Amino acid sequence: MNFQQLRFVREAVRRDFNLTEVANALYATQPGVSRxxxxxxxxxGVEIFERRGKRLTGLTEPGAAxxxxxxxxxxxxxxxRQIAAQFSGSDQGSLQLATTHTQARYAxxxxxxxxxxxxxxxxxxxxxxxxxQIAAMVIDGRADIGISTEALDRFPERITSPCYDWHHSIIxxxxxxxxxxxxxxxxxIAEYPIITYDEAFTGRSHIDEAFAAAGVAPDVVLTAIDADxxxxxxxxxxxxxxxxxxxxxxxxxxxxxLLDGAHLFASNTTRLAVxxxxxxxxxxxxFIRMFAPTMSEAELTAAMRANDP
Amino acid sequence: MNFQQLRFVREAVRRDFNLTEVANALYATQPGVSRxxxxxxxxxGVEIFERRGKRLTGLTEPGAAxxxxxxxxxxxxxxxRQIAAQFSGSDQGSLQLATTHTQARYAxxxxxxxxxxxxxxxxxxxxxxxxxQIAAMVIDGRADIGISTEALDRFPERITSPCYDWHHSIIxxxxxxxxxxxxxxxxxIAEYPIITYDEAFTGRSHIDEAFAAAGVAPDVVLTAIDADxxxxxxxxxxxxxxxxxxxxxxxxxxxxxLLDGAHLFASNTTRLAVxxxxxxxxxxxxFIRMFAPTMSEAELTAAMRANDP
DNA sequence: TATCCTTACGGAATTCGTAAGCATG
DNA sequence: CATGCTTACGAATTCCGTAAGGATA
Numbered sequence: 001m002n003f004q005q006l007r008f009v010r011e012a013v014r015r016d017f018n019l020t021e022v023a024n025a026l027y028a029t030q031p032g033v034s035r036x037x038x039x040x041x042x043x044x045g046v047e048i049f050e051r052r053g054k055r056l057t058g059l060t061e062p063g064a065a066x067x068x069x070x071x072x073x074x075x076x077x078x079x080x081r082q083i084a085a086q087f088s089g090s091d092q093g094s095l096q097l098a099t100t101h102t103q104a105r106y107a108x109x110x111x112x113x114x115x116x117x118x119x120x121x122x123x124x125x126x127x128x129x130x131x132x133q134i135a136a137m138v139i140d141g142r143a144d145i146g147i148s149t150e151a152l153d154r155f156p157e158r159i160t161s162p163c164y165d166w167h168h169s170i171i172x173x174x175x176x177x178x179x180x181x182x183x184x185x186x187x188x189i190a191e192y193p194i195i196t197y198d199e200a201f202t203g204r205s206h207i208d209e210a211f212a213a214a215g216v217a218p219d220v221v222l223t224a225i226d227a228d229x230x231x232x233x234x235x236x237x238x239x240x241x242x243x244x245x246x247x248x249x250x251x252x253x254x255x256x257x258l259l260d261g262a263h264l265f266a267s268n269t270t271r272l273a274v275x276x277x278x279x280x281x282x283x284x285x286x287f288i289r290m291f292a293p294t295m296s297e298a299e300l301t302a303a304m305r306a307n308d309p
Numbered sequence: 310m311n312f313q314q315l316r317f318v319r320e321a322v323r324r325d326f327n328l329t330e331v332a333n334a335l336y337a338t339q340p341g342v343s344r345x346x347x348x349x350x351x352x353x354g355v356e357i358f359e360r361r362g363k364r365l366t367g368l369t370e371p372g373a374a375x376x377x378x379x380x381x382x383x384x385x386x387x388x389x390r391q392i393a394a395q396f397s398g399s400d401q402g403s404l405q406l407a408t409t410h411t412q413a414r415y416a417x418x419x420x421x422x423x424x425x426x427x428x429x430x431x432x433x434x435x436x437x438x439x440x441x442q443i444a445a446m447v448i449d450g451r452a453d454i455g456i457s458t459e460a461l462d463r464f465p466e467r468i469t470s471p472c473y474d475w476h477h478s479i480i481x482x483x484x485x486x487x488x489x490x491x492x493x494x495x496x497x498i499a500e501y502p503i504i505t506y507d508e509a510f511t512g513r514s515h516i517d518e519a520f521a522a523a524g525v526a527p528d529v530v531l532t533a534i535d536a537d538x539x540x541x542x543x544x545x546x547x548x549x550x551x552x553x554x555x556x557x558x559x560x561x562x563x564x565x566x567l568l569d570g571a572h573l574f575a576s577n578t579t580r581l582a583v584x585x586x587x588x589x590x591x592x593x594x595x596f597i598r599m600f601a602p603t604m605s606e607a608e609l610t611a612a613m614r615a616n617d618p
Numbered sequence: 619t620a621t622c623c624t625t626a627c628g629g630a631a632t633t634c635g636t637a638a639g640c641a642t643g
Numbered sequence: 644c645a646t647g648c649t650t651a652c653g654a655a656t657t658c659c660g661t662a663a664g665g666a667t668a
Binding site: 001002003044045046061062065066069070072073076077079080081083084085086087088279 | 310311312353354355370371374375378379381382385386388389390392393394395396397588
Binding site: 327328329340344347360362363364365 | 621622623624625
């Protein structure tokens with residue numbers, strides 16, 4: 001048994017049991033992967049993969065049981081390197097963040113600026129993705145930290161902690177009739193064509209729920225993934241926008257007006273996620289402290305130690 | 310990084326940093342061990358071991374941090390083999406029990422007989438040791454299951470569960486004056502020379518506590534590790550004995566009388582211990598169910614899954 | 619001086635890639 | 644017939660033991 005075999009097995013699962021892809025991904029040749037896996041199966045005395053003819057089609061039952069432990073072993077070997085790097089004193093390293101547009105654009109810049117000043121030698125990677133992809137990236141190790149509002153729960157492999165709450169608000173072109181409607185209601189808003197986030201993004205579900213609860217059917221004429229696009233089309237006069245409040249910048253967006261929507265939409269919580277059992281370098285912990293001071297030290301060490309994939 | 314290097318590191322710690330011993334224990338040569346460790350240190354970029362001149366003297370700080378994860382990796386690789394063996398369907402295998410004389414002699418025989426009937430092909434190893442050794446054997450993997458009354462707690466690496474309660478009683482030669490003393494008190498017992506267990510064995514501490522609580526200083530003339538020896542000397546007339554009740558066999562011990570001591574000594578709980586995070590074969594779980602039916606299935610799976618060394 | 623670790627060298631074993639063969643969809 | 648796994652062979656690398664050297668208690 002060796003680490004290479006375990007890596008091949010893990011990658012085979014991730015790459016949908018295509019050993020050619022595994023070979024490419026791990027800089028090996030396909031016959032090498034094929035043989036390594038077979039040797040591991042021989043040594044353990046069980047078939048790890050289901051095979052139809054010569055093709056692998058899935059995990060066997062023992063394979064699934066083994067995979068769980070294989071994942072943990074590989075995570076731990078990566079942890080060994082991280083721990084060593086931590087002690088080798090160098091403040092060099094890499095920190096990969098996976099996050100959505102909204103966070104990257106409006107919430108993270110200040111923190112990242114602060115972080116870069118503190119750790120100039122750390123290579124910071126910012127990966128923009130949708131919440132589901134973010135979750136996957138945290139779990140498989142491509143990202144050290146995930147930051148997102150939706151779909152970050154429901155995976156035992158991840159530990160999440162709330163960073164801050166926010167809510168949606170309305171943006172309208174300056175001089176719009178809605179500016180004088182007080183209090184603002186879902187009904188009043190639904191009078192106008194609406195531009196807002198794409199499904200599965202930036203708390204969109206809470207917007208839909210708010211209208212449904214009020215018994216109103218909004219006319220969503222355009223959806224976008226980020227507030228910049230939404231603002232652009234509101235500016236053009238295509239309709240009114242519903243965006244995260246923090247995405248409005250009074251200085252920059254002088255042609256628009258923000259109408260507070262705290263009472264209209266359920267609040268959203270932006271959460272930060274780390275892989276359970278993954279060792280985090282000192283600077284990664286520091287980043288978390290900067291961005292999510294609510295995450296207690298106890299929670300953090302628990303996240304790094306606990307290991308129950 | 311390879312498994313061999315990790316094994317060498319772990320064994321070096323266990324063997325008090327003597328690489329020559331490590332080499333012998335793991336069927337390798339001393340230069341091989343030496344080089345493997347150095348290569349690992351080079352790869353990780355940190356010194357794992359403290360060195361005074363050419364000798365290893367202990368773990369460095371990073372070494373200690375790494376060791377924790379190394380242990381888990383090695384435990385998990387052993388788990389991989391166990392899981393595979395579990396599924397390869399064979400009911401062959403090995404089950405190593407570590408236990409004290411009292412358990413081996415009086416509590417285990419019935420269970421082991423039953424177990425052997427159910428799993429004739431499993432090689433059963435019974436290792437008699439003192440409670441501290443038993444704890445160590447469970448932790449370092451020499452034993453799959455530890456059974457003992459004292460000193461089985463206080464290690465986060467182990468999960469223990471109570472099996473059954475028992476208490477100490479008095480044995481006297483037939484016709485002894487104590488037979489007619491009712492109720493029996495610590496004071497009455499302390500009138501006679503006492504033969505009982507050695508310190509750190511079979512609940513001895515509870516005996517001492519009972520006398521101390523009663524303000525009596527017993528005259529312990531002889532201590533032994535097992536009840537058979539105690540009974541022998543009671544038979545010879547050296548004094549009265551205090552032994553675990555279950556160690557008295559009315560049929561076999563016809564020259565002796567058992568005087569119940571339930572009201573005199575605090576009860577003892579025999580506990581079973583397994584290594585946290587260690588995968589247990591089906592027959593091992595079955596053994597536990599036979600011997601400690603109080604240990605819930607949930608507790609068992611938790612023990613096998615959780616992994617926080 | 620005995621114990622214990624390191625370095626140097628050479629052989630053994632393992633690993634891995636190339637090329638050819640064969641099954642699947 | 645294109646994709647994907649297997650087998651065969653040979654090269655490169657890695658691993659590991661023996662032998663000699665040097666430090667420590």
